[in-house]
Amino acid sequence: MLCVEHGIEKIIKIGDCYMAACGVPVPCSDHAHRVVAFAAAALRELIQYNREPHDWPQLQVRVG
Numbered sequence: 001m002l003c004v005e006h007g008i009e010k011i012i013k014i015g016d017c018y019m020a021a022c023g024v025p026v027p028c029s030d031h032a033h034r035v036v037a038f039a040a041a042a043l044r045e046l047i048q049y050n051r052e053p054h055d056w057p058q059l060q061v062r063v064g
Helices: 002-006 031-051
Strands: 009-014 017-021
Touching (some): 002 031, 017 031
Antiparallel strands (some): 009 017
């Protein structure tokens, strides 16, 4: 799972959105790098997933 690989912690689910953070509850000096690496990996996974044929619409994600 990407969250575990990058040390990202899910904080809360808000509707169909997730808020996640890195460096909590255990501080780490490279938290910003880990979050950006996680977001890039998630986008790559989504692009790959959407390339495969499905019976439903493609998934979309917003990172911010």
